[in-house]
Amino acid sequence: MVPVPSARTPGSPSGPSGPFTPLDFQLVLLRRMADHNPGPVEDARHELGVSLARMREANKRWQATVRSPRSRPARSRYRSVLGEPESRARRRIGDLDCEASRWRLPLWPDLRFEILTAPDGTVWNEWLVRAPDAGPPVLRTVEDLTPWSCTVGEAARAFAPARPLEGTAPTRWGLALVAPDVRGVRHEVVAEFTWGLLQRTAPGPRTGAGGPPPG
Known part of the structure; x- marks a missing residue:
């Protein structure tokens, strides 16, 4: 679990008809991240001091604004x-x-x-x-690829050549990469990102390829 820093935003929370605030926007990002990795999202939501209903309402309002024909x-x-x-x-x-x-x-x-x-x-x-x-984060092994530890570009550079994968939504990305574990055994891994931030990893087509990493 990744520790969440203190992040309370000044000012009273906005309601369904109030102004959409930077706090609300952070809740929008968290709502999409919760689909893949609810643990850090729950920690962050509690740190922000908001309810699950508030997070859902913020996301609902944002989506309605984005999809509105009169949207700016x-x-x-x-x-x-x-x-x-x-x-x-x-x-x-x-x-x-x-x-x-x-x-x-x-x-x-x-x-x-x-x-x-x-x-x-x-x-x-x-x-x-x-x-x-x-x-930048230290990314040397597959164990370093923990939730919220790195961005898309950082993972791609650390484990080049990484292959981009089509995401399941506009705010999601994937990378297919090969990373050694702490013993030096290489693993094919799929890293999944939401809003550019790592959410989780899963085994790729083959794992435990064996042998130390090249070079």
């Missing part, structure tokens, strides 16, 4: 809830230019919520990434 563009929606980004930077991915906007979320002080926006305002990606001033 995704970038404007995030700014209306989270405020101005902590940072903005131009980024080039392949042949495409985009803007990376990042926000701080109290529940994950070492991470930032990032969106990648195309020049026409379309949001390409929405996920959690490591904060620039936070040290």
Whole structure:
């Protein structure tokens, strides 16, 4: 279980008709994570001091807003809830230019919520990434792949070459990778991520390939 830092958000909780707050947005992220890994989510919910009903209501309100035909563009929606980004930077991915906007979320002080926006305002990606001033996790063995321990990019770099897998929802990603255990035995593993954060691992097509890792 991953310890959850103190993350209480100032101000009174919003109700079904009140403003949608940064706390509510954190509950939206937690609600989707609960599908794969309810343990850390329950710990985080208790640390935030909110009920299960409040988390469900926040997710319901967010989904209704996203699916509404009158919904504002995704970038404007995030700014209306989270405020101005902590940072903005131009980024080039392949042949495409985009803007990376990042926000701080109290529940994950070492991470930032990032969106990648195309020049026409379309949001390409929405996920959690490591904060620039936070040290990266130590990822050497399959035992290091614990819930909430790393982001998609960190796992892919640590156990390259990792193969991306199609997620079961827009906020989910998967990686097929090979990682040694503490004895040096290699295992094929499927790592599952929600909002860019590792939730769980499962055995891949073959496990216990045997022998020490190459190199």
